[in-house]
Amino acid sequence: MSNRIELIQSGIEGLDAILGGGFPLGWVIVIAGGPGSGKTTLATQFVVQGCLKGEPGILVTMNEPRSHVLTTMSNFGWDLEFFEREELLTILDYSATNVLYSIHKQGMKDGGPSLNFMIDQLQDTIDSTGAIRLMIDPLNAFSFLFKDNFSMRRELHKFFGMLAGRKTVSLATLELGSSEEAFTVEEFLAYGVVRIYHKKIGRNRERSIEVIKMRGLNQEQSTFPFEIGPQGCRVYESSDTFDY
């Protein structure tokens, strides 16, 4: 058996180069950033790029309802319903109005049957579709379900283990507050961490991206310009004119 890390190219312009080739198969990678930084767009684009190559994928949406995801992503020219019809995409909608709400309502701060239902459904969907690319948006919605840090670490560890064992590449978005040097439990537990910044420079805000960790890989150690445009995300590999 080979111990070599198998890389899945994201297909997002400029991103694979700064990752050291792509996202490793079997890993959970946290995509962290502030509000509007581009987390959902990047993670969805990763799954869409797979669908375009005939690779099945799953979008797990925890905050935004399915209808909203379909509309916002169609702005980038991504017809998610088309991929669903082609059986290349499954959207699991756990947004606040249904499953997560019922977990809270039942007061199951430690998870409980609704959480197990959610994880079982995801597991079954991975197995039945053969999905390789997954996105979970945002992971915070999952972490918030636990009453203490210990329960959260234990359950996240189990959850990441389930995803790793199924040979998926899972991008889990993470909502961050303002501090750049404060790292979260989710980031320590994940195998890889990418952070997107959306900083105020004078009167404008500019986006940039940094690969914080990719265990066992030789990723770039710098911060690179990152843009969202009509076709989605793009990373500019040259940081020459960039002083962050």
Ligand SMILES: Nc1ncnc2c1ncn2[C@@H]1O[C@H](COP(=O)(O)OP(=O)(O)OP(=O)(O)O)[C@@H](O)[C@H]1O
């Ligand atoms: N066609 C476009 N061209 C340029 N920028 C766009 C376009 N569409 C969306 N954006 C930018 O992308 C941002 C939203 O990105 P996205 O939803 O991926 O961020 P997020 O980090 O997931 O935000 P949140 O924390 O609210 O979930 C918008 O605020 C907007 O600035």
Ligand SMILES: [Mg+2]
């Ligand atoms: Mg988002």
